[in-house]
Amino acid sequence: MEPFTPRQNAVLECALQLLVAGGERALTTAGLARAANCSKESLYKWFGDRDGLLAAMITYQASKVRTPGPRESMPTLDDFTRSLVVFAEDLLGVLSGEVSLALNRLAIGQADRDGARLGALLREHGRLPIEQRARALLELGRRHGYLQFSDTREAYETLYGLIVHDGHVRMLLGEPPAGLAEERSQRARLAISQFFRLYGHGAQDIE
Amino acid sequence: MEPFTPRQNAVLECALQLLVAGGERALTTAGLARAANCSKESLYKWFGDRDGLLAAMITYQASKVRTPGPRESMPTLDDFTRSLVVFAEDLLGVLSGEVSLALNRLAIGQADRDGARLGALLREHGRLPIEQRARALLELGRRHGYLQFSDTREAYETLYGLIVHDGHVRMLLGEPPAGLAEERSQRARLAISQFFRLYGHGAQDIE
DNA sequence: ACGGAACCGTACCGTACGGTACATAAGTTT
DNA sequence: AAACTTATGTACCGTACGGTACGGTTCCGT
Numbered sequence: 001m002e003p004f005t006p007r008q009n010a011v012l013e014c015a016l017q018l019l020v021a022g023g024e025r026a027l028t029t030a031g032l033a034r035a036a037n038c039s040k041e042s043l044y045k046w047f048g049d050r051d052g053l054l055a056a057m058i059t060y061q062a063s064k065v066r067t068p069g070p071r072e073s074m075p076t077l078d079d080f081t082r083s084l085v086v087f088a089e090d091l092l093g094v095l096s097g098e099v100s101l102a103l104n105r106l107a108i109g110q111a112d113r114d115g116a117r118l119g120a121l122l123r124e125h126g127r128l129p130i131e132q133r134a135r136a137l138l139e140l141g142r143r144h145g146y147l148q149f150s151d152t153r154e155a156y157e158t159l160y161g162l163i164v165h166d167g168h169v170r171m172l173l174g175e176p177p178a179g180l181a182e183e184r185s186q187r188a189r190l191a192i193s194q195f196f197r198l199y200g201h202g203a204q205d206i207e
Numbered sequence: 208m209e210p211f212t213p214r215q216n217a218v219l220e221c222a223l224q225l226l227v228a229g230g231e232r233a234l235t236t237a238g239l240a241r242a243a244n245c246s247k248e249s250l251y252k253w254f255g256d257r258d259g260l261l262a263a264m265i266t267y268q269a270s271k272v273r274t275p276g277p278r279e280s281m282p283t284l285d286d287f288t289r290s291l292v293v294f295a296e297d298l299l300g301v302l303s304g305e306v307s308l309a310l311n312r313l314a315i316g317q318a319d320r321d322g323a324r325l326g327a328l329l330r331e332h333g334r335l336p337i338e339q340r341a342r343a344l345l346e347l348g349r350r351h352g353y354l355q356f357s358d359t360r361e362a363y364e365t366l367y368g369l370i371v372h373d374g375h376v377r378m379l380l381g382e383p384p385a386g387l388a389e390e391r392s393q394r395a396r397l398a399i400s401q402f403f404r405l406y407g408h409g410a411q412d413i414e
Numbered sequence: 415a416c417g418g419a420a421c422c423g424t425a426c427c428g429t430a431c432g433g434t435a436c437a438t439a440a441g442t443t444t
Numbered sequence: 445a446a447a448c449t450t451a452t453g454t455a456c457c458g459t460a461c462g463g464t465a466c467g468g469t470t471c472c473g474t
Binding site for chain 2: 115174190
């Protein structure tokens with residue numbers, strides 16, 4: 001929806017910083033007011049209540065990421081494969097980002113309140129754009145004859161599983177991403193290679 | 208390692224019930240004492256403090272699940288395939304269980320405290336047994352020539368990704384498991400089928 | 415220059431929760 | 445039976461936090 005004022009954006013950025021640094025318990029209205037040099041009254045005027053603030057943080061963070069529109073005309077199989085690898089690397093990068101992890105932890109921790117409103121918000125603003133970008137990419141590949149599948153959703157979820165495994169939950173549980181960030185590129189290439197063996201036209205290997 | 212007394216088990220069971228019903232905020236020391244007909248002082252005597260109680264809940268829950276030891280001698284490929292499908296169904300069943308979801312939400316919500324002590328506990332008591340069961344199964348399959356892979360960990364993580372996709376995080380975020388529980392069996396079979404196409408006999412090992 | 419809106423800083427209130435203390439009862443040991 | 449252990453229930457304390465109120469200040473439009 002309509003974005004926030006620059007001042008509010010700065011406050012939200014500060015709130016994200018607090019959340020990343022100290023988790024949810026460090027994100028108090030008084031603490032945020034102190035850190036952002038604003039008054040608690042302004043916080044309640046702008047965001048309604050604490051839940052409104054949390055929701056605003058999610059939409060603000062979502063507004064920062066730009067989803068690269070799929071440029072059409074991707075003639076060669078090599079280009080298409082590279083695009084998938086880039087998607088995989090981007091996905092791993094996003095999921096292991098500090099802010100993403102903190103917001104996911106926040107929403108998961110509140111999944112029992114308000115019918116998981118924050119969770120729904122996170123799915124809508126965080127996961128859905130990624131999913132749609134990937135699905136467009138997959139269908140482009142199918143249109144060019146590089147892939148073959150009947151159910152786009154099934155193909156996408158398989159791709160997601162091959163890329164992420166259970167790394168997301170492990171990171172959410174606090175496991176240090178040792179080796180995860182390191183071998184990210186290699187892991188992305190392996191996942192795409194496996195994906196082609198399941199949904200590709202031929203058994204194209206990567207490099 | 209030593210278990211708790213029956214009385215303490217009953218209290219922990221009651222605590223899990225509270226957690227499942229109302230999330231972390233519903234699990235207060237006073238509320239648990241009232242629900243379990245015990246005194247707060249006993250809670251602190253038995254579990255030290257609130258974090259000790261949470262940790263005890265995890266270990267207690269872990270003590271309830273029995274991991275079926277892999278019975279050896281699995282001659283036919285069909286038996287082995289069926290075992291993998293059963294594992295996949297079990298995994299999906301465990302991950303979508305109410306208590307499992309509640310405990311994972313709890314540990315994820317506390318991932319920023321004490322160096323993610325609860326998260327480590329959950330990985331050790333919850334995920335590791337499952338992983339070792341699966342890895343033993345995979346290596347058994349390799350020993351019989353049904354599978355071929357060089358890195359057991361890589362094979363296991365691929366299997367996990369093919370089975371679970373991002374369903375775990377989605378459920379943690381509060382997405383209703385509509386269609387998840389329904390098509391669980393079908394999904395398990397598809398995942399195992401895909402896994403065989405990647406790691407089954409005759410499939411080429413990738414780098 | 416004037417008036418009003420927005421905002422800051424702070425003080426304040428109510429409450430909820432973690433943790434402790436204590437009085438009492440029930441069972442166990444000697 | 446007396447002493448001890450263990451547990452219950454209740455009352456209490458300190459604190460931290462969400463939310464509100466208010467006086468003072470800055471800024472903008474007219």
